[in-house]
Amino acid sequence: MIDQARQAAALTAIEAALGAGAVDLSPAVLARYATPLAIPVGVVLPANEAQLAVALSAAKGAGGVLQPVCNGAHGLEKTGLDKVIVLDLQRMNQILEVNEELAYCLVEPGVTFRELDAYIRSKNIKLWVDSPGNPDASVAASFVERSAGYTPYSDHSLMQCGLEVMLADGRLVRTGMGAMPKSTCWQLFKFGYGPWVDGLFSQSDFAVPTKVGTWLMPEPPAFKTFMVTVENEDGLAPLLDVLGPLKLNMVVANGVAVSNALHEAALLGKKRNDYGGNGPMAASAVKAAGKALGLGYWNLYGSLYGLPDNVPILWDLVNGAFGSVPGAKVIADGRGVDPRLWSWRMGTMTGAVASPPAAIAQWSGNQALTVNPVSPVDGEDAMRLYELSRDTCAEHDFDMVSEAVAIWRSANHRQFLPSTGSDTASAARARACAEALIGAQAEAGFGQVFTEPGLRATVDKTFASGGLSNLHTKVKKALDPTALFASA
Numbered sequence: 130m131i132d133q134a135r136q137a138a139a140l141t142a143i144e145a146a147l148g149a150g151a152v153d154l155s156p157a158v159l160a161r162y163a164t165p166l167a168i169p170v171g172v173v174l175p176a177n178e179a180q181l182a183v184a185l186s187a188a189k190g191a192g193g194v195l196q197p198v199c200n201g202a203h204g205l206e207k208t209g210l211d212k213v214i215v216l217d218l219q220r221m222n223q224i225l226e227v228n229e230e231l232a233y234c235l236v237e238p239g240v241t242f243r244e245l246d247a248y249i250r251s252k253n254i255k256l257w258v259d260s261p262g263n264p265d266a267s268v269a270a271s272f273v274e275r276s277a278g279y280t281p282y283s284d285h286s287l288m289q290c291g292l293e294v295m296l297a298d299g300r301l302v303r304t305g306m307g308a309m310p311k312s313t314c315w316q317l318f319k320f321g322y323g324p325w326v327d328g329l330f331s332q333s334d335f336a337v338p339t340k341v342g343t344w345l346m347p348e349p350p351a352f353k354t355f356m357v358t359v360e361n362e363d364g365l366a367p368l369l370d371v372l373g374p375l376k377l378n379m380v381v382a383n384g385v386a387v388s389n390a391l392h393e394a395a396l397l398g399k400k401r402n403d404y405g406g407n408g409p410m411a412a413s414a415v416k417a418a419g420k421a422l423g424l425g426y427w428n429l430y431g432s433l434y435g436l437p438d439n440v441p442i443l444w445d446l447v448n449g450a451f452g453s454v455p456g457a458k459v460i461a462d463g464r465g466v467d468p469r470l471w472s473w474r475m476g477t478m479t480g481a482v483a484s485p486p487a488a489i490a491q492w493s494g495n496q497a498l499t500v501n502p503v504s505p506v507d508g509e510d511a512m513r514l515y516e517l518s519r520d521t522c523a524e525h526d527f528d529m530v531s532e533a534v535a536i537w538r539s540a541n542h543r544q545f546l547p548s549t550g551s552d553t554a555s556a557a558r559a560r561a562c563a564e565a566l567i568g569a570q571a572e573a574g575f576g577q578v579f580t581e582p583g584l585r586a587t588v589d590k591t592f593a594s595g596g597l598s599n600l601h602t603k604v605k606k607a608l609d610p611t612a613l614f615a616s617a
Contacts, residue, residue: 140152172215290315291341397469
C-alpha cells in the first residue's frame with residue numbers, strides 16, 4: 130500500500146525543486162495513465178537529465194514512489210499501482226543521432242516511432258523504422274517492454290545496441306562500449322567487455338532509461354509482400370507447420386503476423402455488437418466474420434527481401450509452400466481485401482510508420498488488457514495454446530481476439546481482452562480473465578513475454594520458487610534499496 134501523505138510530500142518537494150511546470154495534477158492528464166483499478170496522484174515531467182536527477186533526489190528524500198514511463202502523451206503506458214507518481218520522460222525527446230552509413234540511431238526515451246520516421250524522411254535517409262504497430266509508441270519503451278515489429282528487424286531487444294540509464298541515486302551509467310568515454314562502437318557492438326547488463330533494464334523497476342540506441346534496417350533493393358488466409362479454425366496448425374521451416378531458414382525474414390478474423394475486424398473498426406448475439410462468438414461466426422471482410426479465420430502476413438533477381442525465386446518457393454495448406458489462399462495483389470487493412474499491413478513490413486485503421490480496444494470498450502504468451506513456431510503447440518486460451522476466454526465471457534508475431538524460432542502472441550474503461554467491474558473481469566489465462570498457459574508450458582502493469586505478481590507466481598524471482602529481488606535491493614521505483 131502506497132503512503133498517500135508521502136506521495137503528497139514528494140510531489141511538493143519535486144515542484145519546489147523543478148517548478149510548477151514540471152508537475153501536472155490535472156484530472157485530464159492523470160486519466161491518460163489511469164486504469165479503472167489504478168489512478169496516479171500526479172505526473173512529473175523532467176525536461177532533461179539534470180531535472181531527472183533532481184526529481185529522483187526530491188522524491189527519494191520524501192519517501193515517494195515513482196513509476197517511470199517513456200512517453201505517456203498518447204495514453205499507451207498505464208499505471209500498475211494505485212496512487213503512484215508517474216515519472217514521464219516524454220519531454221526528453223531529442224533524436225541525438227541517425228547514422229545512415231552504419232544504420233543506427235540514438236534517441237532519448239520520449240522519442241516516438243512517428244517522430245523518428247519523420248526525421249529520417251525529412252533527411253531523405255534510406256533506412257526503415259520497424260514500428261510495433263502503434264506509431265505513437267516510444268522507441269525506448271519498445272526495448273524496455275521487448276515489443277515486436279513486422280520487418281526483419283522485428284526483434285527490438287536484439288536490435289537495441291547501447292544504453293544509458295539513471296539509477297535511483299541519480300548516477301548515470303552507460304552500458305556496453307558506451308562505458309568507455311571515447312568509444313567508436315557504442316551503437317555497433319552490443320556487449321562491450323564483461324557481463325552484459327542491458328537486459329536488466331527491460332521489463333524491470335531497477336533504473337530509468339535516458340538514452341537508447343537501436344539498429345535500423347537499410348532499405349532493401351527489392352521486396353515482395355503477401356498474405357495467406359485459411360478459412361477454418363483448425364487451419365492454424367498446418368499454417369504454422371509451413372511457416373516454421375521458412376522462418377528457421379530465414380526465407381521469410383520479417384516478423385510474420387498471424388491473426389484471427391476478430392483481430393482484423395477490430396483493426397477495421399468493427400465492434401462486437403456489429404455481429405449480434407450474446408457471449409463469445411462461436412467458430413462458425415468468427416469464420417463468417419472473416420469471410421464477409423475477404424479474410425480467413427486465420428490471416429498471415431509475410432514479406433520477402435533481397436536482390437531483384439532473387440526475390441522471384443523465393444516467391445515461387447513460398448507461394449508453393451503455403452499453397453499446399455488445405456483451404457489456403459495466397460494473396461499478393463490485395464484483391465478482395467479491404468484496402469485500408471491491406472495498405473497498413475503491407476506497410477508495416479516495409480518500413481511504413483502509420484496508425485492502424487482502428488484501435489483493437491474498441492472491439493468492446495475503450496481499453497484492453499493483453500496477455501502475451503510465447504510458443505514455438507509449430508502447428509501442434511500453437512493450436513494447443515490457442516485452444517486452451519480460447520476456452521479460458523469463453524469461460525470469462527470474452528471473445529478470442531488474437532495476433533501472434535513469429536520471430537526467429539518463437540511466436541509472440543498478443544491476446545486482447547477489451548473492456549469498458551469507465552466500468553470498474555468490467556475491468557476487474559478482464560483482469561480475472563488475464564490472470565486465469567496466465568495460469569493456464571504456464572501450466573501448459575507457455576510463459577509470458579510481456580506483462581501489463583498490475584499483473585507482474587501473477588507472472589512471478591509461474592516461476593519456480595527460490596530461483597529467478599529471488600535473483601530479481603537481490604538486484605532490486607542492490608540498485609534501488611529504498612524502492613523508489615514502483616514494482617507494478
